[in-house]
Amino acid sequence: EDKVVQSPLSLVVHEGDTVTLNCSYEVTNFRSLLWYKQEKKAPTFLFMLTSSGIEKKSGRLSSILDKKELFSILNITATQTGDSAVYLCAVEPYNTDKLIFGTGTRLQVFP
Amino acid sequence: SAVISQKPSRDICQRGTSLTIQCQVDSQVTMMFWYRQQPGQSLTLIATANQGSEATYESGFVIDKFPISRPNLTFSTLTVSNMSPEDSSIYLCSVTGVSGGYEQYFGPGTRLTVT
Numbered sequence: 152e153d154k155v156v157q158s159p160l161s162l163v164v165h166e167g168d169t170v171t172l173n174c175s176y177e178v179t180n181f182r183s184l185l186w187y188k189q190e191k192k193a194p195t196f197l198f199m200l201t202s203s204g205i206e207k208k209s210g211r212l213s214s215i216l217d218k219k220e221l222f223s224i225l226n227i228t229a230t231q232t233g234d235s236a237v238y239l240c241a242v243e244p245y246n247t248d249k250l251i252f253g254t255g256t257r258l259q260v261f262p
Numbered sequence: 263s264a265v266i267s268q269k270p271s272r273d274i275c276q277r278g279t280s281l282t283i284q285c286q287v288d289s290q291v292t293m294m295f296w297y298r299q300q301p302g303q304s305l306t307l308i309a310t311a312n313q314g315s316e317a318t319y320e321s322g323f324v325i326d327k328f329p330i331s332r333p334n335l336t337f338s339t340l341t342v343s344n345m346s347p348e349d350s351s352i353y354l355c356s357v358t359g360v361s362g363g364y365e366q367y368f369g370p371g372t373r374l375t376v377t
Contacts, residue, residue, distance in 0.1 A: 182364075183364065185365070185366065187368075191371075192352050192354070192370055192371030192372075192373060193354065193368045193369060193370045193371050194305070194354075194368045195368075196365055196366070196367055196368075199364065199365050239304065239305070241305075241366075243364075243366075248292075248293050248295075248310070248358055248364075248366075249295075249307055249310070249320075250295075250305075250307070250356075250366055252304040252305045252306075253304060254303070254304045255304055
């Protein structure tokens with residue numbers, strides 16, 4: 152059965168800290184891995200990763216995929232209170248367009 | 263990305279009634295999906311909304327409970343029928359194929375509470 156596991160489940164840090172969120176997966180016919188930020192209701196798209204070893208970066212956020220070890224990490228440097236959210240990892244198999252979501256990591260950033 | 267709107271944004275309904283949620287996209291998209299997120303849980307796919315044909319439902323979800331329409335490439339509806347408190351969730355539509363890309367974008371969601 153396809154599955155996505157995220158760790159840690161929750162994380163509490165202070166502003167300025169750097170955090171690393173983990174996502175491991177088992178899926179048949181992997182096509183891509185996506186990261187989302189969910190603050191209230193709607194997940195906001197962050198990154199889509201398809202190739203191993205190529206870092207995607209947007210401001211203080213970056214992510215990389217390891218297709219051999221079947222995991223991805225999301226790094227956030229110099230965290231701010233606005234980074235507080237649930238971060239969701241999802242995997243998309245080929246020929247389905249469906250997303251299989253992990254349970255998410257709840258990040259709380261305190262001033 | 264596309265601009266996706268959902269109506270209503272929230273509702274409180276009595277058990278036994280039905281609610282129809284609308285999802286509108288500002289451009290034509292390839293695929294439209296409906297997800298459910300129960301309190302404290304992650305997202306679960308309900309069905310793929312197919313344009314001009316019946317939706318494709320995931321295991322555990324049936325058409326009688328969650329009828330879906332997609333009359334064109336920019337609009338879809340999800341009905342939650344004969345509601346019970348267990349249907350209290352956030353319901354989200356999502357789309358792919360915006361500008362030919364594979365990324366999946368989500369609408370703002372509908373928070374449903376069933377009393």
